[in-house]
Amino acid sequence: MSEQTKADYIDDVSVDEEWDAHPSQSELDEAVESLEASGFEVEVVPDAEAALDFLTEEIPAEASVMNGHSTTLEEIGFTEYLTEGDHDWENLHAEVFSIDDDQARAKARREAQTADYFLGSVNAIGREDGTLVAADLSGSRIGAYPFAAGHVVTVAGVNKITTDEDAARERLQEYAYAFENERAQEAYGVESYPSKELVFRQETVEGRTTVVLVEETLGY
Known part of the structure; x- marks a missing residue:
């Protein structure tokens, strides 16, 4: 099926x-x-094109690359670039989902959490x-973030910035989940649920986790 964006579900959810x-600008700063201060590397870019340029320059040749589902990564063109772009990365996502056997594919998905670079987004x-x-x-998107992956790169529109942890968790529950639930039903025929939640308060390994903030509205 074709890639979906938040606009595809905007009429199906009731959110604030x-x-x-x-x-x-002061809040972004x-x-x-x-x-x-929490140990994350931060890169602020003006738009989706600049975000994709940053990623293609940040990930070294021959690195193993895995990504969790992310509307944001789709919107900036990374998902398509990983599949069809001119790069020398090892595309673990393609390798995993080329496996026909369910048990073998599940095993490979777990192993892919230890990719050199794992990319995704956050909800707030x-x-x-x-x-x-x-x-x-399932946890397949966020499982690599705390420890497993060598490097983590999360890409988020500045629309996901809230005041603090409590507000961020509220945004997840009251806003992002509504869109993800609609997407899951269309994509997989089942409802979603934020059953495994990660609050990433501090990165203790210097240079491991990078947050790319895009000065556009992206994802949900």
């Missing part, structure tokens, strides 16, 4: 659009400062305390 508001960011919040049903 204030959760998608952009921060002021505060988010960057707090995230860096706390600007005051430098926290990242994300959740999914």
Whole structure:
């Protein structure tokens, strides 16, 4: 099926659009400062094209690359680039989903969590305390974030910046989940649920986790 964006579900959910508001410049600066204080590398880029350029330059040749599902990665063109672009990376996602046997594919998905570079997004960011919040049903998207992957790169529109951890978790529950539930039903025929939630408060390994903040509305 074709890639989907939030616009495909906007008429099917009832949410408070204030959760998608952009921060002021001072609030964005505060988010960057707090995230860096929490041990994250931060890159602020103006648009989706610049975000894709950053990723293609950041990931070295011959690195193994895996990604969890991310509407944001689809919107900036990374998902397509990983599949069809001119790069020398090892595309673990393609390798995993080329496996026909269910048990073997599940095993390969777990092993792919240890990729050199694991890419995805988050559902919300706390600007005051430098926290990242994300959740999914199976954990396959966020499982690599805390420890397994060599490097983690999360890409998020500035619309995901909230005040603090509590607000970030509220955004996840009250806003992002509504869209993900619609997407899951269309894509997989089942409802989703934020059953496995990650609050990423601090990165202790220097240079391991990078947050790319895009000054556009991306994802949900």
